[in-house]
Amino acid sequence: MKALRPLVLAVITLIAGLLSWAGARLWNSVGSLPGVPAAAPIVLAVIAVVLTATAISLRGRLRAQRDRVPGAKGVDPLSAARAVVLGQASALVAALVTGVYGGMGVFLISLWDTSPARKGQSLTALFAVVAGIAVMAAALWLQQVCKLPEDPDDPSVPDRTR
Numbered sequence: 001m002k003a004l005r006p007l008v009l010a011v012i013t014l015i016a017g018l019l020s021w022a023g024a025r026l027w028n029s030v031g032s033l034p035g036v037p038a039a040a041p042i043v044l045a046v047i048a049v050v051l052t053a054t055a056i057s058l059r060g061r062l063r064a065q066r067d068r069v070p071g072a073k074g075v076d077p078l079s080a081a082r083a084v085v086l087g088q089a090s091a092l093v094a095a096l097v098t099g100v101y102g103g104m105g106v107f108l109i110s111l112w113d114t115s116p117a118r119k120g121q122s123l124t125a126l127f128a129v130v131a132g133i134a135v136m137a138a139a140l141w142l143q144q145v146c147k148l149p150e151d152p153d154d155p156s157v158p159d160r161t162r
Contacts, residue, residue, distance in 0.1 A: 001081070003143060004088045009095040009136050016099025017106070024107040036104060036124045044097065044131030047090055051138035054083050059145045080146045091139035098132030101125045 027033050058080060064072035105125030111118045 001084065003147070004091055004140065006136075006140060009091055009140075012092065012095040013099040013102065013132075016096050017103040018099075020100040020103025021107050022103075024104050028107070028111075033104075033107075036101065036108075036121045036128065038124055040097070040101060041124060041127035041131045044094060044128060044135050047094070048131060048134035048138045051087055051090060051135065051142050054087075055138065055142040055145045058083060058142070062145070084143055084146045087139035087142040091136045094132045094135035094139070098129050098136070101128040101132065105129060 024033055058075060061073055061075045062080075065074045102125070105122050105128075108118045108122035108125060112122065
């Protein structure tokens with residue numbers, strides 16, 4: 001499984017943000033732009049907390065297993081792989097959602113003076129962006145925690161000490 005790179009997440013967020021901003025402008029010119037749901041930042045924050053708690057739990061268990069602590073509960077490799085896949089999927093979805101709410105938020109900020117009702121929605125979009133970034137950061141950390149150490153005896157891995 002290939003590691004998810006922060007640059008991929010940034011590009012997805014940027015493209016989704018630009019498309020969302022353009023779509024919000026078009027939608028608002030044709031009719032009324034729907035509001036930003038208040039549950040969006042809450043759900044993203046809960047996902048970030050779950051991913052962070054999983055990373056903390058796995059990090060401690062992997063450290064105890066590596067240090068051969070007596071009575072330490074080991075980590076099932078399949079469970080670690082599932083956690084990484086969950087983190088990567090969450091990060092990709094969060095990148096898309098962060099871009100969408102970021103683009104909508106930028107558009108809503110441009111309406112700040114003309115529509116006082118959009119102020120609350122722009123703040124909700126801002127909180128959703130912050131929570132989305134937290135999901136991506138937690139997912140990347142979880143991926144780093146579950147990364148296997150390189151085997152120094154493996155001839156297919158190039159020696160980086162030279």
